[in-house]
Amino acid sequence: MITKAELKGFIDISYKEAGIYENTKFEKIHNVIFKNSDDASIVIAQEIAALIKEKQAKQNYCVLGLATGSSPIKVYEELVRLHKEDNLSFANVIVFNLDEYYPMEITNVQSYHYFMHEHLFNHIDILPENIHIPDGTVSQKDLYQYCIDYELKINAVGGLDFQLLGIGRTGHIGFNEPGSHPNSGTRIITLNHITRSDAAEAFFGIENVPKRAITMGIGTIKKAKRIVIMAFGHKKAPVVKEAIEGAIKSDIPASYLQEHKNTTFVLDQEAAGELTRIKTPWIVEPCIWDEKIKNKSIAWLSQKVQKPILKLTDKDYNDNGMSGLLAEKGSAYDLNIDMFNKLQSTITGWPGGKPNADDTNRPERNTPHKKRVLILSPHPDDDVISMGGTFLRLIEQKHEVYVAYQTSGNIAVSDEEAIKYAEVAKSMSLENVGNVNIDAIIAELKRKKENAIDAIAIRTLKGLIRRVESLGATRFLGLPDTHVSFLDLPFYETGTVKKKPYDEKDIAILTKLIRDIKPHQIYAAGDLADPHGTHKVCLDILFKVIENSKEEEFMKDCWVWLYRGAWQEWDIHDIEMAVPLSPDEVLKKRKAIFFHQSQKDNVMFQGDDTREFWVRAEERNKDTAKKYHKLGLTDYAGIEAFKRYYF
Structure with a gap:
C-alpha cells in the first residue's frame, strides 16, 4: 500500500508541475487547476497507473472505484494507451463501478456496463471476474439484498484503494442526489430532474432517461483510501465552488468530501472559474x-x-x-x-474593419477593405444563433463571406420531424431524395425501436433536412449558395451522441477549405461547455489546422475570432470585439434562426433550459448589452461578443 507520505510526494510532483496547485483560507478541499481537461485527465491516469504498479511490486490487488460520464473518458483513453504502449498490466486490478441506471439491460448502449467495456475493459488485460458493475437487471424483490452483497464484496477485498469521481450540477457524486445521508451505502435512488436532464442527450430526450439508479453510497465512497474528483467545463463552476468553499450540507453531497483527508478536486480553468482565488x-x-x-x-x-x-x-x-x-x-x-x-x-459596427478609418483603437484592421471571411459553424445553426447579426453585417459591408458547417447535425433531428419531411416528399410523388428511397425510409422510421441507432439512410435524410434549413437561413441573410460548404466531418458520423476521436481525415477536410479560401478572418465557436462535445472537437481540429498551417503566407494575415453559443457569453473583461445590434438586426437574426425549423419547437438536446434557441440567443445578446450599459456605455438592443485567438 502507498503511504500517505509517498502519495503526497506523487501529488506534489505530478499535479503541482502540471496544474495550479494552491490552497487558500476559503478552500476546504485540496484542489488543482489545469489549463484543460485533457492535461488533467492524463495526470489522473498517471496517478492510477503509479498505484497499480506499486501494488504489483508488493503482489497485492489494486482495488479501484470507477466512474462513468463524459469526465473520465480521457482518463480511460490514457490508461488504455499506457497498457498498449507502456505495458501497464491490469491483471492485479479489481474494479467496482459507482452506479448503473435501473432498470437497464447490460446490452443497452446507454448502460454503464456498455460504457465501461467500450472505453476501458475491452482494451486492457483485466480479468472478467474482477469487474463489478451494479446490475440494472436485478429484480425488484432481490434489489435490497443485492445492494448489501455489493457492499460485502468491496469489504471482502479490503475496501477501495482509489475512487474516481465526477460531480453533477446538483452536487451529486455517484448517483447520490441532494438529501443523501453521509453514511449511506449502496442502494436504489430516485434521480433528480437536473441529473436526468443532463443525461437527456445520450438518451435522445429526457423522457427516455430512467428515473432510478443503483449507486454506491456516500459512506461507501468516503471509506476509499484516496479520492480524486473531476470537474470540467463552466457549467460545473457554481457547484464546484459550493463543494470546495461552502458548508457541509446534504444539498451538495460532494461537500461531504471535506471530511475525507485524502481527496483532490481536479479542475480545468472553466470549472474553477467561480473559486474565490480565481474569480x-x-x-x-x-x-x-x-x-x-x-x-x-x-x-x-x-x-x-x-x-x-x-x-x-x-x-x-x-x-x-x-x-x-x-x-x-x-x-x-x-x-x-x-x-x-x-x-x-x-465596440464596433464594423466587424471586418472600417475602411479608411484609424484602426489604432479598433478591434479589427481596416485593410484590406474587402476581407475574405470564413465562418465555421459546428452544427448547422450555430452561425446564426451565435453571430447572426455579425454575419449579416459582414455581408452588408461587402466582405467576401463564406460559411462552413462542420458536421451534419443529423443526430439532432427527431424521428417525427424526419417522417414529416419524408411524407412531404412522398406526397410530391418523389421516389428518392438524395439517393434515399422514401418508402423505405418511412418504413424504417416507423419500425425503429426506441433509442436505436439510426440507419445510414435515416441519417442521410436527417442531414439533408439540416442542409436545406441552413441554406434557407444563409439565403435570407444574402449569402450565395456557392459560398456555403457542408463538411460532414467524419468524427461526427456515428449515429450516436458518442463521437469518434478526430483524425487526419477531419484535419485534411478543414485544411483544404482554409487553403482554398485563404481567409483574412475566421470565426469559430469557442463555447467549451462540454469538454467532450462537438464544439470542442471542432475547435481542436481548427487549432490543429492552424498549428500545421500558421507559417503559410496567407495565415500570417489571418485573425481568428471566437464566439460562444446560446448558453454562455464571454466575461466582460475577456471581450475584445463587441458588435452592437439594432432592433431591426435583432429581428433579422431571429428570422434567420427560424429557418432551422427542425430545431425550433422540438429541440432534442436543450438540457434543462426549456427556452427555444432563438430566445436564449436574443436574451444573451440583450444581457451583454445591458452589462455594457450598466458599466456606463451606450445602450444597445443587443451585443454579440468575440474574443481573439492568438497563434
Missing part, C-alpha cells in the same frame, strides 16, 4: 496587477457596487480589497478612464 484573487492575497487582472477587477467592482465605471471612487476600491491596485496604478479617476476607454474601443 477575485485580490480578495485572497496581494496579487500582481497585470492588465488582465486589472481589467477583470475593475469590471467586477463596477458590477458589484452597481456603479458605472466612471463613477467608481477610491473608497469603492479600498472597501473591496483593491487598495493595492490604487497604490500601484494611481487614482480611481485614472483607472476608471483607462478601463472605460478600453471597453469603448471593443
